[in-house]
Amino acid sequence: GHGVVPSTVCSVEEVLNMGYVIAREKVTSTFKVQNTSTLTLRYSIQLDSLSSTRDKDQQRLPSFIVSSLQRTEFVGTQNYNGLSVFSIFPTEGEIVAGKSQDFIVTFSPDHESLYYSDRLKVVLFGKKIAHVIRLKGAAREHPMFVEGGMPLDVPIESLAVTSPVSSREALKGGNVLL
Numbered sequence: 001g002h003g004v005v006p007s008t009v010c011s012v013e014e015v016l017n018m019g020y021v022i023a024r025e026k027v028t029s030t031f032k033v034q035n036t037s038t039l040t041l042r043y044s045i046q047l048d049s050l051s052s053t054r055d056k057d058q059q060r061l062p063s064f065i066v067s068s069l070q071r072t073e074f075v076g077t078q079n080y081n082g083l084s085v086f087s088i089f090p091t092e093g094e095i096v097a098g099k100s101q102d103f104i105v106t107f108s109p110d111h112e113s114l115y116y117s118d119r120l121k122v123v124l125f126g127k128k129i130a131h132v133i134r135l136k137g138a139a140r141e142h143p144m145f146v147e148g149g150m151p152l153d154v155p156i157e158s159l160a161v162t163s164p165v166s167s168r169e170a171l172k173g174g175n176v177l178l
Helices: 167-172
Strands: 008-010 015-022 027-035 041-047 086-089 092-095 100-107 113-124 128-140
Touching: 008 113, 008 128, 015 027, 015 100, 027 092, 027 128, 041 086, 086 113, 092 100, 100 128
Parallel strands: 015 128
Antiparallel strands: 008 027, 027 100, 041 092, 041 113, 086 100, 113 128
């Protein structure tokens, strides 16, 4: 006999940017994986945000403390409702030799953020990672917004809840915020 190497071609390389969407609405995008080998390939799709080891992985130092060169976290802002902001269909199946499979990625954010991201892996036979695609998206509350200039925020969101303090209240307490 002779060995056969599974080979595929993906219509998206590295990043699938879903662009801007209004918060609480959704947008879909499609990409294709073609089976260029001579055998039927069993595939599954994995999202980092749905990983069973994600909670353990998040116990590391926050990415803003670690230098950007060492950053390995691909899961960015997620929905407040606990659901993943990205979903994909189908998540598993077979691609017959010479045929292709279309995958539909849905981006459905439930609040405003510029930092939605996730990582998608196409895994063959439950072992071999064939393709890795970084998913990105942003959501705004209003259809018109100002963009550009110097960034005034950090590239990740904090989970801390802050309440605005008026300048009069700040002066009463003797604290002056500069």
